[in-house]
Amino acid sequence: MQSVANFVGGTWMDTSTAAASHVIDPATGELLAAVPVRGGDAVSDAVRAAGHAFPDWRDTPPGERIQVLFRFKDLLERRFESIARLVSAENGKTLAEARGELRRGIENVEVACGIPTMMQGYNLEDIARGIDEVMLRQPLGVVGVITPFNFPAMIPLWFLPYAIACGNTVVIKPSEKVPLAISEILRTLQESGLPDGVANLVHGGREAADALIEHPMVRAISFVGSSPVARHVYSLAARHGKRVQCQGGAKNHVVVMPDADLETATEIIADSAFGCAGQRCLAVSQVVTVDAAHPPFREGIVEAARTLRVGRGMDEGVEMGPVITAESRDRILGEIGRGLSGGATALLDGRGIRVDGYPRGNFVGPTVLDSVDPAGHLARTEVFGPVLGLTKVRTLEEAIGTIAASPFGNASSIFTSSGAAARKFRSEVSTGNVGVNIGVAAPMAYFPFSGWKDSFFGVLHGQGRDAVEFYTEKKVVVERWPQQWSRKF
Ligand code: NAD
DSSP, X not given: OOBOOEEETTEEEOOTTSOEEEEEOTTTOOEEEEEXXXXXXXXXXXXXXXXXXXXXXXXXXXXXHHHHHHHHHHHHHHTHHHHHHHHHHHHOOOHHHHHHHHHHHHHHHHHHTXXXXXXXXXXXXXXXXXXXXXXXXXXXXXXXXXXXXXXXXXXXXXXXXXXXXXXXXXXXXXXXXXXXXXXXXXXXXXXXXXXXXXXXXXXXXXXXXXXXXXXXXXXEEEEESOHHHHHHHHHHHHHXXXXXXXXXXXXXXXXEOTTSOHHHHHHHHHHHHHGGGGOOTTOEEEEEEEGGGHHHHHHHHHHHHHTOOBSOTTSTTOOBOOOSOHHHHHHHHHHHHHHHXXXXXXXXXXXXXXXXXXXXXXXXXXXXXXXXXXXXXXXXXXXXXXXXXXXXXXXXXXXXXXXXXXXXXXXXXXXXXXXXXXXXXXXXXXXXXXXXXXXXXXXXXXXXXXXXXXXXESSSOBSHHHHHHHTEEEEEEEEEOOHHHHHTO
């Protein structure tokens, strides 16, 4: 079995002698690759290589830096299908979902090509008589990126293009569960003409992540993952004086009002809850129905969930793939059991599912639980699987209050035909990404990904203008050039 290679200073480095864990196809159980579990030493080498590459890359004009990104975009388009297949194989999501995430990722490359405009500062002539002030943005130096398993291609691309377009050099440590697509993406970046050492890839687990965060040459850390790890990364990075942005976990609510178009709402919510087998930080996991919306919504959602075709993500017609690992499956099954012991009732129980032809797959069937206690364990815990809870309330105020009580604040949505209800929700709800008649309020590359509360630790978010702000340092220059000096020449 092949070990994934690290990419350090422009060279692909063999990792076959390192202590390794296995990358396993979540549908077939087939071994795909070996991946180093530690990675601390390789991080030092990669940071050194990135530090070495920084002075030249920083001095490369932004207009030249983005030429690499234009070529990168072109090559990603040509390899679109093969990278999407790698994502589907290592993560388990359907091919359509893998294509969708790669498309969203490439959009960030496109936006980062605007760096010569986005990175501009501002100035004012005559802040005092004969004195001018200019604000410049400059790159930070070496930055670290640590990413989760659920979007193997897209999430690294939330950061990588902006960081390098701004003139930084990067060390990325992807999730050890999905090292394949990111390796192909780095290979593509190398073939796009990126100078050696500007982007480096180190595989590994917690040890590699901590080594990257603690390394004295690393100026900033971008992290995406679960909230407990996000909290750890945030405090470790702060202790080491790093600039840091940490996107964490989620428990996303959707409110269904009695005046909503229930047929459309049901279809969209089913897609949001069960797409990517519920392993999306923007997946809806808790529906709060207001008053009369409950009975018809309950009936519709169970029907929509029951008819979803579960199977291997790469097979034709499959609508929902497996979850990432057997441990993850067992944890999700445990959470369903805990929800039921906490008073919920199962309208659809996905625990016993068998998928023909894939006896070793980590499958959990779509699950719908009614009467979930909004203050109970299930409503307050990120399940990260195809499990949808329903809770009935009497008013919109009560629904907004239910969301406010959640420790998470990643996303929420409302389904309604009332502009006034939508406006109230948008204004008062305590999440950073909000959908109105939208199931997954996913920000596009030009907007920040704006989680709140335990879903985000930091100030500047990923993507768009926030990314440029995060990856640059501001410098203000105050200048006086008296007339008599120029007369001398
Ligand atoms: P995870 O927190 O287990 O791992 C994320 C990354 O951190 C991986 O690279 C992993 O190797 C590393 N890591 C794990 N434990 C660590 C530790 N103790 N110290 C340092 N590094 C450590 O997350 P995951 O299971 O890979 O991904 C799923 C989670 O990510 C979910 O909670 C999901 O909601 C969240 N997520 C959030 C967003 C967002 O934008 N808010 C997007 C995608 C996923």
